[in-house]
Amino acid sequence: MTAPEPDGTPPPDPEPFPPFEVARSERIYASDWCGLRRDMIVLADGSLQEHHVIELDDAVVVVPVIADGSIVMIGQHRHTHGKTHWELPAGRLLEGEAPEDGAARELLEETGYRARRLVPLPGFYPTNGISAHYAHAFCGLECEPAGEPDLDPAERLVVRVFTEREVEALVDAGRVRDGFAALALLYYWRRRPG
């Protein structure tokens, strides 16, 4: 079954399936923060099946790297599960905001650091079974302190700089429970742009 490509060449993307026809779509909820709709999709036999879709603005996540290789993390409380974990600066894009601008903004707001250079890492769909929500990932190189964090009143977080080895140990121990942060860090270590 395996047909290896020449070393290092990724295989082509799968043949795209045709989209499902949507017989009707019901708006369940709309707000600035999230939306929810229920599409009735047409199956191969002509019957209908409901498919919920959660609507969220796209997001950014940044791996903030200081010149000596250490990494700025935030210890953030999340109301959703009530726990506080080490994460990376991340957040939603504002309307019309370019991903790189959003990354620089979230980095500054949440940590007080500014990156001399933002280098794209691969982006991803965090939950594409239920949402088209997309996350743009960056690493921020040569980060330097540029002020104090400017937090939303509903953000509870602390900023801390760790050595790269410490962050690797956190990830390898499975203690970076936030998927955005774990994935961006692992991409950073595979690519290690410089």
Place this chain on the structure above:
Amino acid sequence: MTAPEPDGTPPPDPEPFPPFEVARSERIYASDWCGLRRDMIVLADGSLQEHHVIELDDAVVVVPVIADGSIVMIGQHRHTHGKTHWELPAGRLLEGEAPEDGAARELLEETGYRARRLVPLPGFYPTNGISAHYAHAFCGLECEPAGEPDLDPAERLVVRVFTEREVEALVDAGRVRDGFAALALLYYWRRRPG
């Protein structure tokens, strides 16, 4: 600011913040597939701020590895964004189902393969800014064909076996756009249990 731990020791988790008091909680939507509620949380100055929470059953994702090291992937169409990408078998846990059982079930249903051994990888919160949804990750070792995929009528996917090198090339090219799949693969490569 950096206080390095002895080599290889992860730093402690951040000091947990106290949870927000919830003044009231409004149920916006409930269904078997997802729920949505709006909590009014009490800020430090006593004012209220809305915080939406999306409710989803926890999920599993599996890296299916064949004895020769090759990896089983699925090329899956997602109604949410309309595209077809290489992913890994994944899905929601059934009510009361243990994560390992759910992983074995999704692996068999989506690929027709069975693993001789399921080894846990670190789990993660895919979107903990808005949901407590949690993903349990596994690698399935010594996978063998055990039948044909048994797909839900709304699942459109193809099964294909790639060499490990091909999968690495896909990930490094940023072409595994599904966050569950990319993160589980990267954890697999860092841990490489066996």
